[in-house]
Amino acid sequence: MRITCPHCGPRDLVEFSYHGDATLTRPDSASTDQDVWNAYVYDRANPAGEHREFWQHSGGCRKHLVVTRNTLTHAISGVDFAPGKRTGRKRS
Amino acid sequence: MAEYSAWQVLKNAWRGNTGWKPAWRKPDPKPDYDVVIIGGGGHGLSTAYYLAKNHGIANVAVCEKGWLGSGNIGRNTTIVRSNYLLQGNTPFYEHSMKLWENLSHELNFNVMFSQRGIINLCHTPAQMDDTARRGNAMRLMGVDARMLTPEELGRRMPGLDLSPNARFPILGGLEQPRAGTARHDAVAWGYARAADRRGVDLLENCEVIGFLRDGDRIAGVRTTRGEIRAKKVAVCVAGSTGAGMKLAGIDRLPIESHVLQAFVSESLKPLLDTVVTFGAGHLYISQSDKGGLVFGGDIDGYNTYAQRGNLPIVEDVMAEAVTLFPAAAKVRLLRSWGGIMDMSMDGSPIIATGPLPGMYLNCGWCYGGFKATPASGWCFAHTIAKDEPHPLNEAYSLDRFHRGYVIDEKGQGATPWKH
Numbered sequence: 001m002r003i004t005c006p007h008c009g010p011r012d013l014v015e016f017s018y019h020g021d022a023t024l025t026r027p028d029s030a031s032t033d034q035d036v037w038n039a040y041v042y043d044r045a046n047p048a049g050e051h052r053e054f055w056q057h058s059g060g061c062r063k064h065l066v067v068t069r070n071t072l073t074h075a076i077s078g079v080d081f082a083p084g085k086r087t088g089r090k091r092s
Numbered sequence: 093m094a095e096y097s098a099w100q101v102l103k104n105a106w107r108g109n110t111g112w113k114p115a116w117r118k119p120d121p122k123p124d125y126d127v128v129i130i131g132g133g134g135h136g137l138s139t140a141y142y143l144a145k146n147h148g149i150a151n152v153a154v155c156e157k158g159w160l161g162s163g164n165i166g167r168n169t170t171i172v173r174s175n176y177l178l179q180g181n182t183p184f185y186e187h188s189m190k191l192w193e194n195l196s197h198e199l200n201f202n203v204m205f206s207q208r209g210i211i212n213l214c215h216t217p218a219q220m221d222d223t224a225r226r227g228n229a230m231r232l233m234g235v236d237a238r239m240l241t242p243e244e245l246g247r248r249m250p251g252l253d254l255s256p257n258a259r260f261p262i263l264g265g266l267e268q269p270r271a272g273t274a275r276h277d278a279v280a281w282g283y284a285r286a287a288d289r290r291g292v293d294l295l296e297n298c299e300v301i302g303f304l305r306d307g308d309r310i311a312g313v314r315t316t317r318g319e320i321r322a323k324k325v326a327v328c329v330a331g332s333t334g335a336g337m338k339l340a341g342i343d344r345l346p347i348e349s350h351v352l353q354a355f356v357s358e359s360l361k362p363l364l365d366t367v368v369t370f371g372a373g374h375l376y377i378s379q380s381d382k383g384g385l386v387f388g389g390d391i392d393g394y395n396t397y398a399q400r401g402n403l404p405i406v407e408d409v410m411a412e413a414v415t416l417f418p419a420a421a422k423v424r425l426l427r428s429w430g431g432i433m434d435m436s437m438d439g440s441p442i443i444a445t446g447p448l449p450g451m452y453l454n455c456g457w458c459y460g461g462f463k464a465t466p467a468s469g470w471c472f473a474h475t476i477a478k479d480e481p482h483p484l485n486e487a488y489s490l491d492r493f494h495r496g497y498v499i500d501e502k503g504q505g506a507t508p509w510k511h
């Protein structure tokens with residue numbers, strides 16, 4: 001498997017580290033709703049097909065990426081930089 | 093079908109081996125059963141056997157989409173052990189070990205269970221302490237364990253690189269002497285034959301493609317061989333759990349599917365008579381009765397349903413094998429393959445009622461479900477028959493994640509690709 005880093009170009013899988021499902025939205029950190037937090041931490045769609053997932057080009061430019069990849073074929077259909085700010089997250 | 097015995101072998105040899113019968117029937121599906129089990133892997137087959145044997149429920153069908161044993165039960169590196177740390181795990185796996193110790197007799201099928209021991213190597217003083225702690229925890233819970241010195245390790249494994257100049261010098265190891273290996277296919281075939289003899293219908297080439305409902309309740313399955321109604325439906329599909337449960341409208345579970353690769357070398361003369369694991373990375377290796385080195389390491393580490401992995405893990409695992417046994421550098425690899433693991437969020441399994449009425453769920457086996465095959469079926473059969481878990485699988489509930497009672501041996505957190 002090779003991932004085309006938007007910054008560095010096509011690179012071997014060994015240069016990247018995996019950070020899982022990229023479709024989850026982190027709840028508001030002020031939220032005390034257990035169900036919402038539990039769903040975020042533990043529940044996964046785990047699709048057989050297209051999956052949006054975080055990778056970091058840890059052996060290269062160190063950018064965080066969102067990769068769209070088919071879990072049945074490993075074919076990659078899109079790579080973008082991960083958005084810097086996640087929705088729902090407040091900083092004080 | 094007659095009992096297998098030395099006498100049968102002689103008698104059939106005398107008759108030119110024309111007298112053997114198939115080990116199980118190939119029945120057509122009946123319209124309804126008391127229990128339908130989805131998945132003819134080790135756990136589905138052992139569940140069927142213990143439902144019939146322990147609970148007198150033999151009106152059971154096992155629906156398998158391919159042939160029996162075509163999943164992970166026929167793909168694993170066959171290690172059987174009960175060297176766990178945590179209370180939720182140890183009694184369950186030790187129960188499994190006790191079932192293994194009598195399994196060939198129980199099933200009248202030689203599963204080639206070989207208690208050659210497992211040795212976990214340690215490479216740092218901290219790892220020695222941590223490992224001794226696990227050994228002590230095991231002994232407190234009645235499991236055999238002992239620490240080995242480098243001298244003892246050298247006598248046990250003459251090929252092992254014990255040089256103090258090694259990149260990760262070996263300081264000692266923890267042995268569970270009763271651990272070992274078994275012939276994986278034979279376990280599937282043995283349970284299949286024993287379940288069939290008690291009246292269970294084993295339905296091969298019978299893929300479940302949907303569920304039947306009575307209101308909220310699951311009332312059977314739609315399969316490629318027609319509809320089958322059932323009072324209870326048990327899901328036992330290991331790596332396909334995510335896809336399988338979506339058919340019932342369960343879109344999210346604390347499970348991710350990942351690929352684990354395994355490797356076997358060409359046949360060698362006897363080199364290794366135990367199972368050994370490398371502690372500065374992840375490698376487990378043993379030698380099969382045919383002489384091949386059988387080994388594996390980490391999962392590839394990204395979500396996948398493809399039964400094949402990538403090269404970085406191959407390189408990693410080979411490097412670790414050669415680090416432990418430098419002589420292995422000259423050995424050629426014969427085959428490699430992959431299997432899809434149902435990685436749970438805490439690295440421990442789920443054996444529970446639900447999540448829908450009329451449904452029962454068995455999954456989350458990660459790398460380690462082969463050793464669990466007997467106890468998993470034993471406990472799952474109890475859970476299905478009594479509609480509540482046995483004390484041995486009470487901790488393996490599905491809602492433990494939401495209640496905060498995770499069983500995380502590695503203390504890794506909700507990162508299934510790292511378990």
Ligand SMILES: Cc1cc2nc3c(=O)[nH]c(=O)nc-3n(C[C@H](O)[C@H](O)[C@H](O)COP(=O)(O)OP(=O)(O)OC[C@H]3O[C@@H](n4cnc5c(N)ncnc54)[C@H](O)[C@@H]3O)c2cc1C
Nearest residue numbers: 131133134135157163164165168169171300431461462463
């Ligand atoms: C490479 C590798 C090495 C391993 N090494 C070890 C080890 O050393 N020790 C250890 O303890 N464990 C090990 N494991 C883990 C162990 O093999 C599994 O945890 C265990 O086999 C899973 O349970 P099972 O046997 O029931 O699964 P499987 O044999 O995978 O059974 C599931 C069955 O369900 C069927 N199925 C799926 N979907 C459907 C459907 N819709 N309809 C009908 N049927 C369906 C599949 O075809 C399959 O036959 C290893 C696994 C792999 C892949």
Ligand SMILES: [Zn+2]
Nearest residue numbers: 005008057061
């Ligand atoms: Zn890059």
